[in-house]
Amino acid sequence: MTYIGDAFPSFLHNIVWKYDPQIKIVNKNCSTFYEKFFSKIKDKVNKKQKSNIIYKIECNDCSGVYIGETKQLLKNRIYNHKRDIDINECNTALAEHCINNSHSFNFENCRVLHDNCDNVINRKFIEKMYIRKFKNTAVNFISDIKGIEMYEGIIRHTCM
Ligand SMILES: [Zn+2]
Secondary structure (H helix, E strand, O other): EEEEEEOOHHHHHHHHHHHHHOOOOOOEOOOHHHHHHHOOOOOOOHHHHHOEEEEEEEEEOOOOOOEEOOOOOOHHHHHHHHHHHHHOOOOHHHHHHHHOOOOOOOEEHOOOEEEOOHHHHOOOOOHHHHHOOOOOOOOOOOHOOOHHHHHHHHHHHHHO
């Protein structure tokens, strides 16, 4: 596995490598790590026009949240989530949660957690980190965070 991106500060390389020498981290730029990672997205006006994002949607009927990633525009991803629910297609944890519990999600207040992430490997990795961060309420499938356990210490270090 090769992790290419600018989301890893150099001091973490050795830690990751110690856990799994198979993982190669290629950094583009270390200096902006803390500004970029888990940064607050201020531009709420055009969030539905954003693509290459990690997003969070809250359940209207319980404390559950769904963390997702997509290269699509957020508005198109939301459309697909709604369609899945309408046709009873349990192909995401969000749809399954809605269909099995008769709950609905607050699509209007969907939050973009991370944007400008056009590398699919980075996006999926960051999504997993967010699912871990919200693990107490996330409705995501356990398989969505498979392989992330060994990075838990790093995640705690970077998000707290
Ligand atoms: Zn719910």
